[in-house]
Amino acid sequence: MLTPEQYSDDLYEKDEVLEAVTRSIQDHGINDVSIAPGYGRLLTLLVRSSGAHSVLEIGALGGYSGVCLAKGLKDDGKIVSLEISEDNAKLAKSNMENAGYGGMVQYMIGPALDSLEVLKSEGATFDFFFIDADKENYPNYLEYAISLAAPGALIAGDNFLLRGRTLNTDKNGPSVQAIRKFNEMIARDERLISTMLPAYDGLALAMVK
Template identity: 40%
Template structure:
């Protein structure tokens, strides 16, 4: 695997197809300075999320896993003026950094951060009778099967559900009972394969984030 080549090609596409963006650069800088793990989506992946939200015409977006708000801002920039994004974050520290990044991006009126365990927050969203046009799952992988179940509960026909980090450098095909992350992803994929309410596929990705991939589905 030529990781150096992957990086160079990723940077080539970013430099050609994306304008220099001081806001997005400042988010990554703020996240690094705050000591957040460097697990944000890449610029090309962020742009992909943005374009998918635009293609969908999403007005209401749910994100499970905020980190420092990098993907939140990419997604929220695709919203119409009256659109809204709800993002769920377990860590108060991460949420504080994300809140400042979102404010600096001028999106504080469109992005709502809810702090706490997502599996405790998702039932509250259900009680609020919310449904979403697009849902992005990018949180702790062992809970991916439960996140998918809740995503389906908060969906409607046509909702797009995207899940990050489903390849894990190829480890997804290894049934390692000691690796809870891989087990969570494999159980998530099994659930997708059995679930009649969603039509889905997966794509493998390479680049500055290494070898990984997305699962994408549309609710019937």
């Protein structure tokens, strides 16, 4: 029997652009941990419906989520993408260019915490945040997102279930502990209106009040 995710994914026509991104990630021998297709569609929908003009992505990999975010933006939209790996940033840039979104995106290469501090010191603000890099820093990334948020900005955080490890009380490694803290912040921080979607590997969603 199909899973609910497989059933709903199968209803969609193949997206040639996103399939090309996935193929290029595989061709480079990179472990494909791109966002799940249904959540990629949700990013596009949320960016478009919220009218966001500026997006901050934390974790680019091969540009799959970058393309999904760009698809939601109008032509004058901008994406800043923080990525520690120069090779991944190069691949993501080339995939964004091939998809027709090269002019929209700027990559900041290095540890995301350093880039976030630079953005904060410059007084940058964003309408939409997608958090999807090293899990140990999710609580820090959420704090930065709140501090860089334009009024009413949306924040999406991928993988809050960590393939079930978040729920497993025997698992207490640094990533699990950080994600549990992130999840509690999402659920309880009074600066946020939020929900948590437990399909695929989990997507946390919040609006900064």
